[in-house]
Amino acid sequence: MPLVHRDLGYHFPIYKEGSAGSGVKETQYWKRIRCTVNITDGDGAATEDILGVLVAPHRMIVVAAWVVPTEVTVVFNAANYATWTLYNMGRTGGVIVHTIGAIDSSVASLVTDTVTAMTLTAYGAGADVEFESRIIERGEFVKIELSKHGAGVVAGNVCVEMITKAIEGHI
Amino acid sequence: MPGRTVLRFRDLGAHFPVYGNRGTFKPASRGGGGTTENWKRFERSQNITDGGVEATEDELLMFVAPHRLLVVAAYVVSIDGLLAASGLADYATFSIVNREANGAGIGVAAVLDTTVTALPQYVPVAMTVNNGTAAVIFERGEVATIALTKTGVTGRYVEQCMVTVIVKAIEES
Numbered sequence: 112m113p114l115v116h117r118d119l120g121y122h123f124p125i126y127k128e129g130s131a132g133s134g135v136k137e138t139q140y141w142k143r144i145r146c147t148v149n150i151t152d153g154d155g156a157a158t159e160d161i162l163g164v165l166v167a168p169h170r171m172i173v174v175a176a177w178v179v180p181t182e183v184t185v186v187f188n189a190a191n192y193a194t195w196t197l198y199n200m201g202r203t204g205g206v207i208v209h210t211i212g213a214i215d216s217s218v219a220s221l222v223t224d225t226v227t228a229m230t231l232t233a234y235g236a237g238a239d240v241e242f243e244s245r246i247i248e249r250g251e252f253v254k255i256e257l258s259k260h261g262a263g264v265v266a267g268n269v270c271v272e273m274i275t276k277a278i279e280g281h282i
Numbered sequence: 283m284p285g286r287t288v289l290r291f292r293d294l295g296a297h298f299p300v301y302g303n304r305g306t307f308k309p310a311s312r313g314g315g316g317t318t319e320n321w322k323r324f325e326r327s328q329n330i331t332d333g334g335v336e337a338t339e340d341e342l343l344m345f346v347a348p349h350r351l352l353v354v355a356a357y358v359v360s361i362d363g364l365l366a367a368s369g370l371a372d373y374a375t376f377s378i379v380n381r382e383a384n385g386a387g388i389g390v391a392a393v394l395d396t397t398v399t400a401l402p403q404y405v406p407v408a409m410t411v412n413n414g415t416a417a418v419i420f421e422r423g424e425v426a427t428i429a430l431t432k433t434g435v436t437g438r439y440v441e442q443c444m445v446t447v448i449v450k451a452i453e454e455s
Contacts, residue, residue, distance in 0.1 A: 144324055163444025166357045166406045168325040204359075204404030252359055252406055 142277040144171065149181070149270050150195070150255055156263040164197065164253040164273060171275040173197070173245040176212050176229040178221060182267030185221040191261035192217040195271060197229065199244075200252045209244040211253065211273075216264060247275065322451040323354070329361070329444050330430050336372070336437040341429040344378060344447055347420035351449040353378065356392040357406035362441035365401040372434030373397045376409065378447055380417040381425040389417030391426065392447065396438050406446070420449070 146165045152158035178195050185193060197211035212231040214221075221227050232244040247253060255271050326345045332338035358376050368374070375395040381387040392409040401407050412418055420426060428445045432438060 142322070146327060148327075148329060161361055162329050162442065163327060163359050163361055163446075165325060165327045166359065166444075166446040166448075168323050168355075168448040200404040202406070204402060204406075250406065252404055254361070254404065 143174075144168075144275050144277075146253075146273045146275070147270060148255055149268055150257050151268045152193075152257060152259075152263075152266050154182075154265050154267055156191075156265050157259055158263075159256075159258050161254055161256045164255050164271070167247040167249055167251050167253070167275075169249045170278055171247045172242060172278045173211050173231060173247065173273060173275050176231065176271070176273040177226045178214055178229060179226050179270040179272075180221050180223050180267060181270055182223065183265060184223045185216045185264055185266045185269075187216050187218055187220045188261075188264060189217050191264055192259075193264050193266045194258045194260065195229065195269065196256045196258065197271075197273060198254050198256060199247055200254055202248075202250045202252070204252060208251070209246075211245055211247075215260075216266075217260070221266075221269075246278070323448060325446055325448045326426075327444055327446040328428050329442055330376075330428055331442040332374075332430060332432075332440055334362075334439050334441050336439045337432055338437075338439075339429075339431050341379070341427050344426040344428050344445070345449075347422055347424050347426070347449075349422045350452050351420040352452045353391045353411055353418045353420070353447060353449050356394075356409040356411060356445065356447040358394050358401060358409060359406050359444040359446070360401035360403050360440070360442075361444060363403050365396060365438075365440055367398050367400045368396045368438040370397050372436045372438050373432070374438040374440045375429075375431045375433065376443070376445060377429045377431065378409065378445070379427045379429050380420060381427055383421070383423045383425065385425060389415055391415075391417045391420075395433075396440070401440075401443070409445075419452070 148162050148164055150160055150162050192215050194215035196213040198207045199209040201208040210232050212229040214229040328342050328344050330340055330342050356378055373396045377390045378392040380391050392411045394409040
């Protein structure tokens with residue numbers, strides 16, 4: 112018996128944000144995608160690494176990203192610290208198209224098993240589209256890079272999460 | 283600001299008009315003359331590595347299907363550098379395996395090897411989806427894995443690679 116591949120559209124209310132107070136009730140059905148990767152320095156203070164996060168299945172915007180150290184507290188130090196950065200490498204790779212967001216341990220410690228939000232970039236260099244640096248076009252590749260500064264710091268395993276939602280073109 | 287374009291992020295709601303195929307399907311629930319398909323799609327990504335050792339193989343979980351799914355595309359991205367094509371003697375193969383619900387496996391949904399295909403750093407390279415085979419359809423609860431296997435005397439080291447699979451929800455007839 113042949114398969115019929117039907118549009119399921121309306122039947123996946125992944126996120127509801129309803130009833131915003133008196134009068135107006137509104138339900139939104141944003142499609143969101145969550146990406147999680149674990150990046151580690153193997154307890155080496157100077158060790159850095161890069162991992163892939165996703166290839167975008169369609170146009171998306173990054174709405175939140177955070178890091179969670181799962182082994183040790185990454186102690187803050189203004190000279191010797193670690194940085195986690197999300198980069199959009201585009202479709203052709205090799206060149207950083209946008210810096211999506213970043214967090215480092217130069218000012219505050221990152222506490223074990225505690226969520227710390229990454230700072231998302233407001234705009235890309237020379238951007239003429241609002242939030243351009245946070246937009247991932249279909250087929251573009253996102254990576255997470257762990258880099259160290261000065262003598263570095265032991266970070267152990269760190270879980271990095273990025274939340275995106277599907278968007279339409281600009282008007 | 284002159285020349286500035288302001289995005290309007292609209293609730294995609296019932297519509298998800300991410301993929302449109304004109305005139306190919308009209309959702310009955312909406313009526314009218316619609317020509318847009320609103321497939322639900324999602325992606326899963328997994329980083330797999332051989333630690334830079336030619337003969338080392340691995341297999342990792344991609345997803346457990348939350349409902350009936352069809353594989354529509356898959357990519358491999360080299361993270362640590364350019365991987366030149368390695369020829370037929372010693373090469374690496376990336377396979378997205380349909381392992382059913384019990385882990386037994388019924389086939390390969392998508393595959394890519396390094397015999398003739400180079401993997402540039404940070405560039406998604408499409409895997410070949412085995413359309414028309416049972417393996418590309420994942421029933422609810424079935425397990426998809428990414429398997430890195432080596433062929434030849436020494437194999438082929440690949441270091442870290444990210445594998446992404448994009449699926450869409452389907453119904454039965």
